[in-house]
Amino acid sequence: MAEPVLEIRDLHKRFGALKATDGVSLDLRPGEIHALIGPNGAGKSTLIHQICGTLRQDSGAIRLAGQEIGALSVAERARLGLGRTFQISSLIGAFSALRNVMLAVQAGAGSSFRFFRPVMRDRGLRDQAMARLERVGLAARAHVPASDLSHGEKRQLEIAIALALDAKAFLLDEPMAGMGPEGSKVLTGFLDSLRHEAPILLVEHDMDAVFALADRISVLVYGRVIATGTVEEIRRDPTVRTAYLGDHV
Numbered sequence: 001m002a003e004p005v006l007e008i009r010d011l012h013k014r015f016g017a018l019k020a021t022d023g024v025s026l027d028l029r030p031g032e033i034h035a036l037i038g039p040n041g042a043g044k045s046t047l048i049h050q051i052c053g054t055l056r057q058d059s060g061a062i063r064l065a066g067q068e069i070g071a072l073s074v075a076e077r078a079r080l081g082l083g084r085t086f087q088i089s090s091l092i093g094a095f096s097a098l099r100n101v102m103l104a105v106q107a108g109a110g111s112s113f114r115f116f117r118p119v120m121r122d123r124g125l126r127d128q129a130m131a132r133l134e135r136v137g138l139a140a141r142a143h144v145p146a147s148d149l150s151h152g153e154k155r156q157l158e159i160a161i162a163l164a165l166d167a168k169a170f171l172l173d174e175p176m177a178g179m180g181p182e183g184s185k186v187l188t189g190f191l192d193s194l195r196h197e198a199p200i201l202l203v204e205h206d207m208d209a210v211f212a213l214a215d216r217i218s219v220l221v222y223g224r225v226i227a228t229g230t231v232e233e234i235r236r237d238p239t240v241r242t243a244y245l246g247d248h249v
């Protein structure tokens, strides 16, 4: 089997007496959407925060493409290809969609000399950024300030930024939240195709989306993974049905 892109090994995080992450291990394999589900307070966001670096684990390993990243800053992890979107937005509201993506292309290229050039006049950057906007279906909105984009469009823009940073893995934290049924359908179709660019760790409460998209599902309860498997395996798992899925299957 192909090497996992992202590996979490025996991760622990306490808040006082509360074990928010209690020995979590999971893998994200090339090309897959791995959904992380579980009841409110199970520790999904805490786990995502530790993977992207906004929260430091007490112990355990986090590896991206074989490299230990658990001690790196958020920016360093992003530079190595961890594409984090949603819940905490990285968009600059006053800048156009195009400019937001151009800044990401520039950061991804990592060439500091470019800082001295007027970003908007750099043809190469512009073309690369437009290609990412086209990929996510936002080319027609390129010149609209990010703050004026709709909820769904902001999410598309965040994915364009992650693409510009050459993401090796996407962490998507409740992408369907706040979307209407039509928006959810469009986003589901888009995420389905995005997995071919980089695998996706998807935290999502919308079970229709999870069941439609996930190659594998891990169920988190009280900071522990109680089951990992395909959609069918998880739907049939009696422990999962008792702990969480009862209403959803």
Ligand SMILES: Nc1ncnc2c1ncn2[C@@H]1O[C@H](COP(=O)(O)OP(=O)(O)OP(=O)(O)O)[C@@H](O)[C@H]1O
Pocket (backbone or CB within 6 Å): 015, 018, 020, 038, 039, 040, 041, 042, 043, 044, 045, 046, 047
């Ligand atoms: N900074 C913090 N300090 C103390 N306790 C925290 C902190 N952050 C989270 N917790 C607690 O850790 C537990 C896990 O919370 P977390 O937000 O990770 O769960 P979740 O699965 O993402 O929930 P939801 O589905 O509601 O977003 C909860 O009991 C929460 O109250």
